[in-house]
Amino acid sequence: MLEALWDKRALLVSGKGGVGKTTLAAALAVAAARSGRTVLLAELSPEEEGPSPLAALVGARGVGPRVTRVRPGLDFVRLSAAEGHRDFLEKALPARWLAEAALRTRALRRFLEAGPALREMGLMYQLLTLLWRTRPDGRYVHPLTVVDLPATGHALALAALPQRVLALMPGGPIGRDVREGLDFLQDPVRTAVALTSLPEPLPVSESLHVASELRRLELPLSVAVLNRMPEDPFTAESRAALRRLLAVHGPHQGAHALARLDRARAASVRLRRELRAPLLTLPELDVTGPALAEALSEAFTPRREGARGQEALP
Amino acid sequence: MSTGELRHLLLSKRVIVLCGAGGVGKTTTAAALGVAAARAGRKVLVLTIDPARRLAETMGLQESGAEPTPIPPERLFATGPAGPGRLDVWMLDPRAVFERMVFRLAPSPDAARAIVDHRLYRFLSELVAGVQEYAAAEALDAFLSERHYELILLDTPPSRHALDFLDAPGRLARFLDDRVVSLFAAERHARGGRLWHGAQAVVDRVLSGVFGARFTHELRGFIGAFGGLFAGMRLHTKRLRQRLASPDAAFLLVTSPESTSLHEAAWFRETLEARGLPFAGYVLNRSWAHDDVLTVPEALLEHTRGDRHAESAVKALSRLAATEQARAASHLSLLRRLAEHLPPGALAVAAPDTGAELEEFSGLVRLGDALAAG
Structure with missing residues (x-):
């Protein structure tokens, strides 16, 4: 399943706040780089100030609109609306001097910074520009780009943006570029959306809602990731036996622990049943931050020694 | 740890702002603290944007109302003795607040209608960065002026940098200020x-x-x-900043x-300290830093x-117990680290991972008690 994801051109990682979306994006990018791809990890956030948790997770030193190398095969960028506006004006306007004059005009700069949806369009435009960049030999600079999307509400507004813009301004250079971008994002061969969720009722409900929105927007949901699934140490028999014990014993915290496991299992079953996409379940690990991103990326990478070991078998 | 101090905040402040990354449980924390403050006798408003629907059900609210909704006293005081306190909750509908602002600032109702019915207005009110933040700031300012409530708990909008609600109105105002507008206006001005x-x-x-x-x-x-409507807006932003920087206000950082x-x-x-806003402490949410593991x-x-x-x-x-205990130990040490580097008077408290328990109002009462036991 993952190898198929590595062969996309763009992997968009989405999810509600607090479900581990950013850590997952970092882990996927690291794993793809390990399997031999040259990967760009891009942070797409409408708020460009402040610290970048994503940069911290992969140990990127420079946080900004310039692509910086993090480790072999892995680059990082924090997308910038201003950079996208520049790319766009330079391409759309007949003369370079006009683009430069436009960017020097304070009123126009303000308009681009705060105008309805123009910020988001700038971010998307820089992303598309980076996606299309090629080397002198014609190959893409980054065959795969992993994008850490903002939390769900914002991400859906972003995803709906191309269609809205097309409805408002079907003509002109914007219309043309937006249509091209939309074709790219809706193409399941080139684009994959990964949806992150937790084994709790509310995140699962929200994921199912996002999945139906993605279908409506015709964006290809390729995989759902159920994060932090608690380890269940019980067999069917021992679970039944534990219930009997708890009933006899009276109040005991074991009941609470069991209820948590039951809730996680029910959430997982519901997600699997109602979501029309493959589901990848990740364990709950007792580390956080870069160590967690690293541990998850290892879970995504087929073990080389293991593979060799299998080959050695008769 | 320091739950008494949190209770003191609830009893003495006029406004408490909850900040934090998305998904850390700000809304739930705001609601639970609101319940605790009202049960302790204060007239409380919880102001929230786009909360999880489950919380709305827990509180017995409609999706979003045009006005604050009172929580019936029989629910608020279902356990324990009834008191003089009351609790209202308002789930802001950013579009409604924005529209009301247009009607207030426009020279005539017809002019306001012309703006609101414009095709671009819908685009703007859905997508412009800052409409939610603007709505929160506007509503907070209005309630602080009214003095109808003794305590307002603001659950900041689900933006990554929650202080945006202080900046966004200014950004919106700058975008629509006279000079920018006149550059875009159809007729050429004589001035300039x-x-x-x-x-x-x-x-x-x-x-x-x-x-x-x-x-x-x-x-x-x-x-x-649209131009020219926004001069009044900037004024409010300044007044609100002053109010939030006063000793009547407190900012709590919610984190997981x-x-x-x-x-x-x-x-x-x-950021709070750089802006001179009163940082009051941390709420460590979704944590196992409690003693009933x-x-x-x-x-x-x-x-x-x-x-x-x-x-x-x-x-x-x-085996499960060993895992839980290890997690509890690590979260407790995290809580101690948070508590070590606090300015005088600030607090660090842990809120339990409430899981499914918040399906009933009593869950909020328990969480409020756990956070701010008297």
């Missing part, structure tokens, strides 16, 4: 020197070159109609034990009566 006319010529060429003539025409009409959210909490704290599963052994499955169940439960 050569430089200004030069700028307008560039804007002309850029707009029609980029957006196409039809959209540019539409945009100009709209910005022309995840490193990404701790990172942001640290950044929020620096799973212990002594062996206590169940006395009932196993030699049942093989029961014995293996207790063994499995012991």
Whole structure:
């Protein structure tokens, strides 16, 4: 399943706040780089100030609109609306001097910074520009780009943006570029959306809602990731036996622990049943931050020694 | 740890702002603190944007109302003695607040209607960065002026950098200030020197070159109609900042034990201090830093009566207990680290991972008690 994801051109990682979306994006990018791809990890956030948790997770030193190398095969960028506006004006306007004059005009700069949806369009435009960049030999600079999307509400507004813009301004250079971008994002061969969720009722409900929105927007949901699934140490028999014990014993915290496991299992079953996409379940690990991103990326990478070991078998 | 101090905040402040990364449980915390403050006797408003629907159900609210909704006293005081306190909750509908603002600032109802019915207005009110933040700031300012409530708890909008609600109105105002608007306005103004006319010529060429003539025409009409409305708005922003910087206000940072959210909490704290806003402490949410984690599963052994499955169940439960205890220990040490570097008077409290318990109002009462026990 993952190898198929590595062969996309763009992997968009989405999810509600607090479900581990950013850590997952970092882990996927690291794993793809390990399997031999040259990967760009891009942070797409409408708020460009402040610290970048994503940069911290992969140990990127420079946080900004310039692509910086993090480790072999892995680059990082924090997308910038201003950079996208520049790319766009330079391409759309007949003369370079006009683009430069436009960017020097304070009123126009303000308009681009705060105008309805123009910020988001700038971010998307820089992303598309980076996606299309090629080397002198014609190959893409980054065959795969992993994008850490903002939390769900914002991400859906972003995803709906191309269609809205097309409805408002079907003509002109914007219309043309937006249509091209939309074709790219809706193409399941080139684009994959990964949806992150937790084994709790509310995140699962929200994921199912996002999945139906993605279908409506015709964006290809390729995989759902159920994060932090608690380890269940019980067999069917021992679970039944534990219930009997708890009933006899009276109040005991074991009941609470069991209820948590039951809730996680029910959430997982519901997600699997109602979501029309493959589901990848990740364990709950007792580390956080870069160590967690690293541990998850290892879970995504087929073990080389293991593979060799299998080959050695008769 | 320091739950008494949190109770003191609830009893003495006029406004408490909850900040933190998305998904750390700000809304739930705001609601639980609101319940605790009202049960302690204060007239409380919880102001929230876009909360999880489940919380709305827990509170017995409609999706979003035009006004604050009172929580019936019989629910608020279902357990314990009734008191003089009351609790209202308002789930802001950003679009409704924004529209009301247009009607208030426009010279006439017809002018307001013309703006609100414009095709671009819908686009703007759905997508412009800052409408939610603007709505929160506007509503907070209005309630602080009214003095109808003794305490307002603001659950900041689900933006990554929650202080945006202080900046966004200014950004919106800058975008629509007279100078920018006049550059886009259809007719050429007599005022302005050569430089200004030069700028307008560039804007002309850029707009029609980029957006196409039809959209540019539409945009100009709209910005022309919208322009000038925003002078009053900036004034409010300034007044609100002053109120939030006063000793009547407190900012609580809500964080989960995840490193990404701790990172942001640290950044929020620096930002608050740099702006002279009163940082009051941390709420460590979704944590296991409490003392009722799973212990002594062996206590169940006395009932196993030699049942093989029961014995293996207790063994499995012991493994689970070990995991829970390790997690609790690590979260407790995290809480201690948060508490170590606090300014005088600030607090660090842990809220339990409430899981499914918040399906009933009593869950909020319990969480409020756990956070701010008297």
